[in-house]
Amino acid sequence: MKTLNFQEIERKWQKYWEDNQIYKAVFDKTKPKYYVLEMFPYPSGQLHMGHARNYCIGDAIARYYLLKGYNVLHPIGWDAFGLPAENAAIKHKIHPKKWTDNNIENMRKQLKQLGISYDWSREINTSLPEYYKFTQWMFLKLYENDMVYRKKGIVNWCAYCNTVLANEQVIDGKCWRCHNIVGKKELEQWYVRITKYADSLLSELDSLEGWSDYVKQMQRNWIGKSSGAKINFRVPELNEFLEVFTTRADTLPGVTFISIAPEHPMVRKILEKNSNPELDLYLRRSMSLTTTERTKEKTGVFTGLYAENPLNGNLIPIWVANYVLVDYATGAVMGVPAHDQRDYEFAKVYNLPIIPVIMPEYEVENAAYEESKGKMFNVGFVGGILVDGMDCNDFRKFVVKYLESRGIAKEDINYRLKDWLISRQRYWGAPIPIVYCDSCGVVPVPFEDLPVMLPDDIEITGKGDSPLAYSSEFVNTLCPKCKGKAKRETDTMDTFVCSSWYFWRYTSPNETDKPFDPEELGYWMPVDQYIGGIEHAVMHLLYSRFMSHFLYDLGVVPTKEPFKNLLNQGMVCKDGKAMSKSLGNIVSIEEIIEKYGADTGRVFELFVAPPEKDIEWSDNGIEGVHRFLNRYFKYCIELINSEVYNHDQEVDHKRILNKVYKSLYKITEEFETQRYHFNTSIASLMEMLNYLEDNKDSVRRLNIKHKEILINILIKVLAPFAPHIAEELWSLWGKKDSVFKDKWPDINTEYLVEEKITIPVQINGKLRGQIEIENNAEIDQIMDCIKMDHKIYKHISDKTIKNIIFVKNKIVNIIV
RNA sequence: GCCGGGGUGGCGGAAUAGGUAGACGCAGGGGACUUAAAAUCCCCCGGAGGUCAAACCUCCAUGCCGGUUCGAGUCCGGCCCCCGGCACCA
Numbered sequence: 001m002k003t004l005n006f007q008e009i010e011r012k013w014q015k016y017w018e019d020n021q022i023y024k025a026v027f028d029k030t031k032p033k034y035y036v037l038e039m040f041p042y043p044s045g046q047l048h049m050g051h052a053r054n055y056c057i058g059d060a061i062a063r064y065y066l067l068k069g070y071n072v073l074h075p076i077g078w079d080a081f082g083l084p085a086e087n088a089a090i091k092h093k094i095h096p097k098k099w100t101d102n103n104i105e106n107m108r109k110q111l112k113q114l115g116i117s118y119d120w121s122r123e124i125n126t127s128l129p130e131y132y133k134f135t136q137w138m139f140l141k142l143y144e145n146d147m148v149y150r151k152k153g154i155v156n157w158c159a160y161c162n163t164v165l166a167n168e169q170v171i172d173g174k175c176w177r178c179h180n181i182v183g184k185k186e187l188e189q190w191y192v193r194i195t196k197y198a199d200s201l202l203s204e205l206d207s208l209e210g211w212s213d214y215v216k217q218m219q220r221n222w223i224g225k226s227s228g229a230k231i232n233f234r235v236p237e238l239n240e241f242l243e244v245f246t247t248r249a250d251t252l253p254g255v256t257f258i259s260i261a262p263e264h265p266m267v268r269k270i271l272e273k274n275s276n277p278e279l280d281l282y283l284r285r286s287m288s289l290t291t292t293e294r295t296k297e298k299t300g301v302f303t304g305l306y307a308e309n310p311l312n313g314n315l316i317p318i319w320v321a322n323y324v325l326v327d328y329a330t331g332a333v334m335g336v337p338a339h340d341q342r343d344y345e346f347a348k349v350y351n352l353p354i355i356p357v358i359m360p361e362y363e364v365e366n367a368a369y370e371e372s373k374g375k376m377f378n379v380g381f382v383g384g385i386l387v388d389g390m391d392c393n394d395f396r397k398f399v400v401k402y403l404e405s406r407g408i409a410k411e412d413i414n415y416r417l418k419d420w421l422i423s424r425q426r427y428w429g430a431p432i433p434i435v436y437c438d439s440c441g442v443v444p445v446p447f448e449d450l451p452v453m454l455p456d457d458i459e460i461t462g463k464g465d466s467p468l469a470y471s472s473e474f475v476n477t478l479c480p481k482c483k484g485k486a487k488r489e490t491d492t493m494d495t496f497v498c499s500s501w502y503f504w505r506y507t508s509p510n511e512t513d514k515p516f517d518p519e520e521l522g523y524w525m526p527v528d529q530y531i532g533g534i535e536h537a538v539m540h541l542l543y544s545r546f547m548s549h550f551l552y553d554l555g556v557v558p559t560k561e562p563f564k565n566l567l568n569q570g571m572v573c574k575d576g577k578a579m580s581k582s583l584g585n586i587v588s589i590e591e592i593i594e595k596y597g598a599d600t601g602r603v604f605e606l607f608v609a610p611p612e613k614d615i616e617w618s619d620n621g622i623e624g625v626h627r628f629l630n631r632y633f634k635y636c637i638e639l640i641n642s643e644v645y646n647h648d649q650e651v652d653h654k655r656i657l658n659k660v661y662k663s664l665y666k667i668t669e670e671f672e673t674q675r676y677h678f679n680t681s682i683a684s685l686m687e688m689l690n691y692l693e694d695n696k697d698s699v700r701r702l703n704i705k706h707k708e709i710l711i712n713i714l715i716k717v718l719a720p721f722a723p724h725i726a727e728e729l730w731s732l733w734g735k736k737d738s739v740f741k742d743k744w745p746d747i748n749t750e751y752l753v754e755e756k757i758t759i760p761v762q763i764n765g766k767l768r769g770q771i772e773i774e775n776n777a778e779i780d781q782i783m784d785c786i787k788m789d790h791k792i793y794k795h796i797s798d799k800t801i802k803n804i805i806f807v808k809n810k811i812v813n814i815i816v
Numbered sequence: 817g818c819c820g821g822g823g824u825g826g827c828g829g830a831a832u833a834g835g836u837a838g839a840c841g842c843a844g845g846g847g848a849c850u851u852a853a854a855a856u857c858c859c860c861c862g863g864a865g866g867u868c869a870a871a872c873c874u875c876c877a878u879g880c881c882g883g884u885u886c887g888a889g890u891c892c893g894g895c896c897c898c899c900g901g902c903a904c905c906a
Contacts, residue, residue, distance in 0.1 A: 212820095212821090213820065213821080214820060214821065214900080214901085216820095217819065217820050217821095217901070217902095218820085218900085218901050218902085220819085220902095221818095221819070221820090221901060221902045221903090222901085222902080224902080224905065226905070226906085228906080244906080245905095245906065246906060247905095247906070248906080259906090298904075321904095322904090323904040323906095324904080324906080325904080325905065325906090327905095328905045328906080329905075329906070330906095332906090333904095333906045334906080335906095336906095340906070341817085341904085342904045342906075343904095343906085345904085346904095414905075414906090415905090416902085416905055534900085537901085538901090607828095607840085607841075608828060608829080608841085608842095609828065609829065610829085613828095613829090615828080616827095616828075618827090618828075618842070620841095620842050620843070621828075621841075621842060623842085624841055624842060625841080627856095628840095628841085631856095677830095679828090679829070679830085679840085679841095680829095680830070680831095680839085680840080682840080682841090683829090683830070683839065683840035683841075684839090684840080685840095686839095686840055686841075687839070687840065690840090758836080759836090760835075760836040761836090762835085762836085762886080762887070764886075764887095765885095765886060765887045766887095767836055769836095770836065791872090791873095802886095803886065804886090805835095805886050805887075807835065810835055811835045811836080811887085813835080813886050813887060814886090815886055
């Protein structure tokens, strides 16, 4: 038996696919479309088998839809701007562009070696002016609609990356990219008003049926909507109001103090009015601490001022407290120690009174009763109405209305989500198309002047301010409005801006005067299946959804939600950890291709577990898959070359075709239900092959028609997973065109029905045996068989049958 | 603490309109072929017990304890543990 040369076969078909442009997606309204997209990679240098999983999953789906006759759009590109290119520039004295382009070249070659079905004519690269011109276009659209603004404030600062970070990009206090602790800095920066779309982003999650609850929940958490009311407390000494936000207005009668954040503007006014060394010291101390240090335990200091409870005019002390966040809601909270655990802890530290106003429904000891359940007490009359005995939920509504009528409260909603900080003090990114003019102020660069080109001759030092600021040629420009002297913005955009719209660009990547062609966009969108890692559950997926909602409202894009179905694949681990270059536990693509071929590597990654689970790389496992593919190939060759017998010699062809059609059914279903558990699909291929090999004689005697059905299915069902082998078999079978130009086999339901089936027989719910009987047999017939079956019958022979439960073709349960 | 997902052989994992638990693969054991090895092929493989042995038979097994049901990995109630998200968000 000649051994298979996977590498040779793979090279041959990869060349064929490229020469014949098999995967080119051509806009054609008469055909149904299917858009499969894998999150595009950052060109870090090398792909390994950990990265490959994403592409293998997407490729199986793309190839299935090709075979189903869809017009498939399966593109790839490069998220090419970003920090590592600059770090490489500093370390190796190589220009970021050069470094990036080299990496892309290498990774492109690797993807081609894997044989992924990309339409390479649509390849994009976010670092090319042809692309970032439209990233700037996006910025201008936002600007035009007052969705982007400049603000001075405290920002997340990564000292290692020398740049600011958006909130989403700080994970557990660490930088999402370099994992170093993130600090604070006060800077004037550009923000996108994503919070304006908080409600839209939240409510549309419900429409995303093709997303996992898991990711949707993460987005809900991140947006963090909370409904309540703003309430004004008068501060007589300052003769002004202090506004607090609360979700529990019903606890207002129980307020015993007010806490404000150290950065709250009122603190400065208090200090201006009276000197307060204690307060001064406290402020200085909290400012010098990091967020984590600051929030270890509750501390605070009395300001010396009082506020009036709007319900009863009682004077309550105003404290500055470390547990109040300045950047959430009003930066001030009403302290209700009886019904809020945090306030309770604070009150305990400083001996503040605790006044319960809701009767707890169970015993509470050394803690606040936080439930929104129970009757009010201890309150008396509010607005002429007796509150005591009222349900706290009713009182909450009542009290807000009552205060609202007096103009001191208002229903309000707050979000955890913050505006998206998009300026970056880095070189390798899309320049922000803004000009500062002494006479006109902030002026956007006109659309027709795009792109604002990133200059090539920049020295990258990694010193911490924008490298572009050092290029006088870049900085000094003329004001688009008055033509006077002006300076350019020198920050570049967060790379998440580049990736928040790339999926639209693929639909018409060569447009030069607009980001995309509306016709093509209308045809291809939305992305039918998006595939990527869970790490982007909030960052990339939230930003992209935002851009989509925004542009949908402008009528620029055809769907509100860009990604109809989302699959988050798990990580590929080795030695228990995610494969990564820095950990030195990678399995390279080249190594796998050289040893086993791409098809083996691909099938292994699909077979070992369902796509959403993490998998552990296994050398033994891949050997097993390699053995299987070899057997499959050899079996098919033998079958193709086998002599065809006279049809009247055919025996039990139904049994053979039943097995094969069952496999086809199983595999088809896995795609159609979008479950994509390809591990079971491949298991059913293995089962089918085992069965065919065990029944060689029956297969040998198939007539020509049945043999052709068999070969056709064998090749097609393999094709989405091992495309090179499938192509080779197809051509060895004498077919001229690519197998992917052919059709996925129809399921012949006639063969799905088995003639004889095995029915389990239980006595009192315990399995006592099986009987083989024809399909759809009735209970009488089955009972006759049971009586002849000694093993089963002995359990009932000396007993009386009380009941028989019979589910046709499923089970018999005899109760004695 | 709140929210989401999950606990099945030595391992990865199958099986959900409740119906033969452990498909398929890996590892392991035995055998065939071979001078030998590799490759390939065949057989066994959850646990305990019965029989000299085998065929076979019995009992126990899907995190734990209950419940519903003729029948529960699957449904319900209560616990334990693991993974992930949010977390002094008022």
